[in-house]
Amino acid sequence: MTDISQIDRRSLLSTALMLVGATAAAGLSPEAFAKAAAGPKPFxxxxxxxxxxxxxxxxxxxxxxxxxxDAHVPAKFDALLVNWASPEHRVMLAGAMAEIDRLAMDKEVKRFVELAPDQRKELLAAYDIASLKPVPRTDKLTGMRAMMAGPSVANPGYAKLKELIVLLYYYSEEALTTELVYEHVPGGWTPSVKATPETRNTGGLGLF
Incomplete structure (x- = not known):
C-alpha cells in the first residue's frame, strides 16, 4: 500500500496494479464497474x-x-455499495470512513470535511501508515485464494476503502486518458515497458 505522506501518481499506479489480483479474487468484475457507472438510488x-x-x-x-x-470516484464508490458490496463489506467500509471522522474530531475537534486540505493530508498520512502496517495472517487460505490474497494489514477496512478509491480512479475515463494509455482487449501484444516520467502505463479492465 502507498504511504500518502509521500503520494504521487506513479506510486498510486503501482499500488493499483498490485491490487488487481486481490480485487479479482473479491469478485469485483467488469460488470460491477459497469453497474457502478449507472448506480440508481444512492446508498x-x-x-x-x-x-x-x-x-x-x-x-x-x-x-x-x-x-x-474529478473522476466521479465517490459516486462510483456509492454505486458499488448498492450493486456489489455485501452487507459485511458495507458495514466495514462505512465503519472505516466513520473512524477517520472520529480521528479528526479527537485530534482537531473538527469533522474531517471541515479540515483544511493540508490538515486532512497530515492526519490521513499518519492513519494510513498505522492502518496498513503488515500483521501476521490469521485466516487460513488455500489454493487460488491464497495465491490471490493481498497482504494482511492492521486495518482491513481502511485498506479496502483505499483500494477501491484507487482502483475506481485508475479505471476511470479521466485517468485512462490523462495518465494511462488505454488499449482495448483483445488487441496487439506489447511487451512490458518500464514506467518512467516519459511513459504512460497501459490501463483498462482487460487487466482481468
Whole structure:
C-alpha cells in the first residue's frame, strides 16, 4: 500500500496494479464497474457522501491531472455499495470512513470535511501508515485464494476503502486518458515497458 505522506501518481499506479489480483479474487468484475457507472438510488446519506469525497480527494487530489473527485470516484464508490458490496463489506467500509471522522474530531475537534486540505493530508498520512502496517495472517487460505490474497494489514477496512478509491480512479475515463494509455482487449501484444516520467502505463479492465 502507498504511504500518502509521500503520494504521487506513479506510486498510486503501482499500488493499483498490485491490487488487481486481490480485487479479482473479491469478485469485483467488469460488470460491477459497469453497474457502478449507472448506480440508481444512492446508498450513502449526504453527510457520508461528503466525507467520502473528502477522503478520496485527500488520497488522490487534483494536480496537473484530474483527481478522484474529478473522476466521479465517490459516486462510483456509492454505486458499488448498492450493486456489489455485501452487507459485511458495507458495514466495514462505512465503519472505516466513520473512524477517520472520529480521528479528526479527537485530534482537531473538527469533522474531517471541515479540515483544511493540508490538515486532512497530515492526519490521513499518519492513519494510513498505522492502518496498513503488515500483521501476521490469521485466516487460513488455500489454493487460488491464497495465491490471490493481498497482504494482511492492521486495518482491513481502511485498506479496502483505499483500494477501491484507487482502483475506481485508475479505471476511470479521466485517468485512462490523462495518465494511462488505454488499449482495448483483445488487441496487439506489447511487451512490458518500464514506467518512467516519459511513459504512460497501459490501463483498462482487460487487466482481468
Amino acid at each position: 450513502l446519506d449526504p453527510a457520508s457522501f461528503t466525507l467520502l469525497s473528502a477522503i478520496a480527494d485527500t488520497i488522490i487530489p487534483k494536480t496537473d491531472t484530474p483527481g478522484a473527485v
